[in-house]
Amino acid sequence: MANTTVKPTRRVFLFLQGPHGPFFSELAAKLSETGAACWRVAFNAGDGARWTDRDTLLPFRQSEDAWIDQFSQWITETGATDLVLYGDTRRRHADAIKLARKAGLVIHVFEEGYLRPYWATYERNGSNGNSRLMDITLDQMERALLERSALPTMPPDRWGDLRQHMVHGALYHWHVLFRNQSFPHFRPHRDQTVAQEFRLQVLRLLRRPRHMIERRWTTQRIRKGGWPYHVVLLQLEHDASFRAFSDFASQTEFVNLVVDGFAKGAASHHRLVFKAHPLEDGRAPLEQTIRKRAAKHGLSDRVFFVRGGKLAYLLQAARSAVTVNSTAAHQALWRGLPVRSFGTSVYDKPGLVSHQPLPDFFTSPKPPDPEAHAIYRQFLLETSQLPGGFYSSKGRVQLLRHVVDRILAPHDPYENRLSAHESKTQQLRVVR
Structure with a gap:
């Protein structure tokens, strides 16, 4: 009898922009071991600097308005079956995703870990406000968890991702600044020029020792002061999630709103602590804005600004x-x-975050439901959160060990977990 086995279609992965550093190149090498082909689009010299196979590098040197036509042509020429990218809101990525969906490609989206710092996020079709998590209820998560996975859910080994992140970022912008002659039409997706980005990266590295001293002194003062305090978790003003999924045009608007709410609702012996993002580079005048608004309300001695550092030191004794x-x-x-959150977030679920008016929140904040949070966290750990990171060598090794199988799986991680429960339910119905 003739062999009628149908050979599976060869997977062809088309990579767009990734996290700074060699992660995408290393991921492509692992996928190539499975028989897949991998191609990388480079929008600038930084994108291609760490891609080891120069024969599969696709430089995009045209103007922005030619991107869609060129991307469509590359899909056809490479026979692409999959699209891989980091973040889904920058314009080139958003346009590519729309076209990839129409072409029937599987879309793999990486992001920083939702349960940072010891995990990375892997999803399909979208992340953050575009994530499928936005449509999955806690009840669905709870039912799905009846079929437990054997995957580990404890934090993996620690590594110095932040320091490596800063170094890879500086190197990336060095390539864009000094080796970008062959990409004359490249324009960054952020407001700053390439030269400004590189300058900010270098200054942040040079100022790191001084900032560490300032941060330790301020943190110790807060922790030893004996005051009840509330922590404000600031983001990067150019952060994709902040820009795409919030109603604030700038961090200044958010800062002013929080200080005003604290002035109206917090007890006179409480303190307010603004915690800057670890990668804050000074492009937004956060500290000046905070001090100016605090002074307007006569709160200069009750409002603090902490620059970067580990969040755990502050949250251990915080009120909210x-x-x-x-x-x-x-x-x-x-x-x-x-937690009082604004904008759109994957953790904005009933029982997790508060939607109280800020003055009321600072007066009497409503805590999360422990059971609801346990369900939510466990569901993420068994689906989209993978141990590891993009920037340190140890983190990448840990992440690559898990992510290749997830990419090759026929369904996205959420569907795998949800469908497992549905399959079990149907089997029980048949037995009965």
Whole structure:
């Protein structure tokens, strides 16, 4: 009898922009071991600097308005079956995703870990406000968890991702600044020029020792002061989630709103602590804005600004946390702290975050439901959160060990978990 086995279609992965550093190149090497082909689009010299196979590098040197036609042509020429990218809101990525959907490609989206810092996020079709998590209820998560996975859910080994992140970022912008002659039409997706981005990266590295001293002194003063305090989790003003999924045009608007709410609702012996993002580079005048608004309300001695550092040191003794939609809120929820969030976020579920008016929140914040948070966190750990990171070598090794199988799976991680429960339910119905 003739062999009628149908050979599976060869997977062809088309990579767009990724996290700074070699992660995408290393991921492509692992996928190539499975027989897949991998191609990388480079919008600038930084994108291609760490891609080891120069024969599969596709430089995009045309003007912005030619992007869609060129991307469509590359899909056809490469025979692409899959699209891989980091973040889904920058214009080139958003346009590519729309076209990839029409062409029937599987869309793989990476992001920083929702349960940062010890995990990375892997989803399909979208992340953050575009994530499928937005449509999955806690009841669905709870039912799905009846079929438990054997995957580990404890934090993996620690590594220095932040320091490596800063170094890879500086190197990336060095390539764009000094080796970008062959990409004359490249324009960054952020407001700053390439030269400004590189300058900010270098200054942040040079100022790091001084900032560490300032941060330790301020943190110790807060922790030893004996005051009840509330922590404001600031984000980068150019952060994709902040810009795409919030109603604030700038961090200044958010800062002013929080200080005003604190002035109206907080007890006179409480303090307010603004915690800057670890990668804050000074492009937004956050500290000046905070001090100016605090002085307007006569709160200069009750409002603090902490530049970067580990969030755990502040959250351990905090009363509550306020943010737009930072993933750092997960750390506050894990500690049982009340969280007031604004904008669109994957953790904005009933029983998790408060929607009280800010003055009321600072007066009497409503804490999260521990059971609801346990369900939500466990569901993420068994689906989209993978141990590891993009920037340190240890983090990448850990992440690559898990992510290749997830990419090759026929369904996205949420569907796998939800459908497992549905399949079990149908089997029980048949037996009965």
